Amino acid sequence: MKARIVQADHFRSYHHFVLKAPRLARQAKPGQFVEVKIEGEQAPFWRRPFAICRVHGQYCELLVKTVGRGTGLLAQKTAGEEVDVLGPLGRGFSCQGKSSVILVGGGFGVAPLLFLAEVLRRKGRQVKVLMGGGCRDDLLLRREMKQTGATVVCTTEDGSAGAKGLVTKALEQCLRKKSAQTFIAAAGPRPMLQAVARLAKAYHVPAEVSLEEMMACGLGVCNGCVVKAAGRYQRVCKDGPVFDAHTVAWEERTNP
Numbered sequence: 001m002k003a004r005i006v007q008a009d010h011f012r013s014y015h016h017f018v019l020k021a022p023r024l025a026r027q028a029k030p031g032q033f034v035e036v037k038i039e040g041e042q043a044p045f046w047r048r049p050f051a052i053c054r055v056h057g058q059y060c061e062l063l064v065k066t067v068g069r070g071t072g073l074l075a076q077k078t079a080g081e082e083v084d085v086l087g088p089l090g091r092g093f094s095c096q097g098k099s100s101v102i103l104v105g106g107g108f109g110v111a112p113l114l115f116l117a118e119v120l121r122r123k124g125r126q127v128k129v130l131m132g133g134g135c136r137d138d139l140l141l142r143r144e145m146k147q148t149g150a151t152v153v154c155t156t157e158d159g160s161a162g163a164k165g166l167v168t169k170a171l172e173q174c175l176r177k178k179s180a181q182t183f184i185a186a187a188g189p190r191p192m193l194q195a196v197a198r199l200a201k202a203y204h205v206p207a208e209v210s211l212e213e214m215m216a217c218g219l220g221v222c223n224g225c226v227v228k229a230a231g232r233y234q235r236v237c238k239d240g241p242v243f244d245a246h247t248v249a250w251e252e253r254t255n256p
Contacts, residue, residue, distance in 0.1 A: 003085045006059065008078050014108070014140065015064040015075045017083075022058040024087055030116035031092025031210055031242040034062070035218035037084035038070045048074065049215040049237070051112035051187070052088060054144070063111040063140065089218045090241050093208055098183035100126045103150070104171055104196055106188025107138045112210055113187055114141050117148045128153065128174065132167025132192070136160040168195040175203040183207070186245070197245035207245035211236050228252045 007018035024034065035047035048070045054061040066075050077083065093116050095101055101120055103113045110131055120127050127150035133139045134157045145152050154162030155170050163170065167188075175182070184207035186196045193209045200207035213225040213236040220238030227236055228249035234240065 001085050001087075002082045003060070005077055005079050005081050005083060010075070012137065013066045015066070016053075017062045017064065017077070019060050019062065019083070019085065020058055021060050021085060024052075024085065025055045025058050025060050028052045028055050028060060028088040028115075029092040030119050031112050031208075032088040032090050033112075033215075033218070033237075033241065034060075034085050034087030035089060035215070036062075036074060037086075038073050039084070040073050042069065043073060044070045046070075046216040047086060047218060049089075049218055051210070051241075052115055053111045053141075054115050054118065063108070065108045086218060090237055091239065093185050093210075093242050095120065095125075095183050095185060095208070096206055098125075098206070099181040100179055101128075101183045101185060102171065102174055103127060103129045104167060104184060104186035104188070104192075105129065105131050106167060106186075106192040107133045108140065109186075109188030109192075109210070109212065110140050110145075111187070113185065114144055114148070116185060117145060117150050121148045121150060127151070130155070130167050130170045130174070131162075132156070132170070132188075134158065166192075166195075168192065168199060171196060172199055175199060175205060178203060178205060184245070186210070188212075190250075193245070194250040197248065197250065200245055208242050209245045209248065210241045211243060211248070213237075213241075215241075 003019040003021035009016040187210035215237040220235045225236040230247040
């Protein structure tokens with residue numbers, strides 16, 4: 001599916017794209033992702049996966065971080081150009097109907113949580129967003145998160161913005177005041193997600209996590225993104241990327 005870029009903003013190694021993609025916008029759910037084909041003479045063979053950051057009307061937004069050749073080529077795209085997009089793919093967040101949801105995002109991992117925050121707020125849910133990063137520049141989408149009406153709490157490891165420390169410290173403080181309706185949804189680096197899962201278990205709170213793995217095909221064919229969850233090997237791109245945090249075998253990362 002071809003999608004036209006209608007807006008492209010760049011900040012350091014981060015790139016924000018707004019795509020006109022009516023079908024994608026109509027079908028997408030929070031936590032799902034797309035696979036973007038990288039074009040050009042030096043383009044890699046596999047598509048690159050990106051979480052759907054936000055949906056409004058006929059438009060979808062993606063947040064891209066430059067980490068290699070493929071994302072570097074994509075970052076050069078400008079408004080008016082087209083990209084080849086496959087999606088929406090994967091299984092998104094459910095939040096199990098809880099009325100009070102804590103969203104935990106680490107750095108670039110916050111991307112799928114903006115879409116989720118907007119959907120939850122439209123449903124009248126109480127949403128608290130905990131955003132963490134190494135420094136101020138790692139706290140992405142702060143303004144957009146606040147615009148959803150959610151309560152936003154920021155932490156940085158160097159103390160340059162918000163409270164100094166890890167975002168999981170802020171989560172534990174929230175869980176001490178939890179209610180029976182509390183639910184956790186998290187996205188970010190694996191060590192952070194593992195810590196979130198550990199806290200959720202300790203405080204008996206249901207939680208879902210969006211796993212970050214190398215999803216090459218995005219269709220469950222290549223088996224390059226397999227993790228162990230619920231006692232069996234599952235494909236992150238097809239069975240996830242969102243999983244019940246309590247079922248993930250955090251210490252095991254080797255493909256079967």
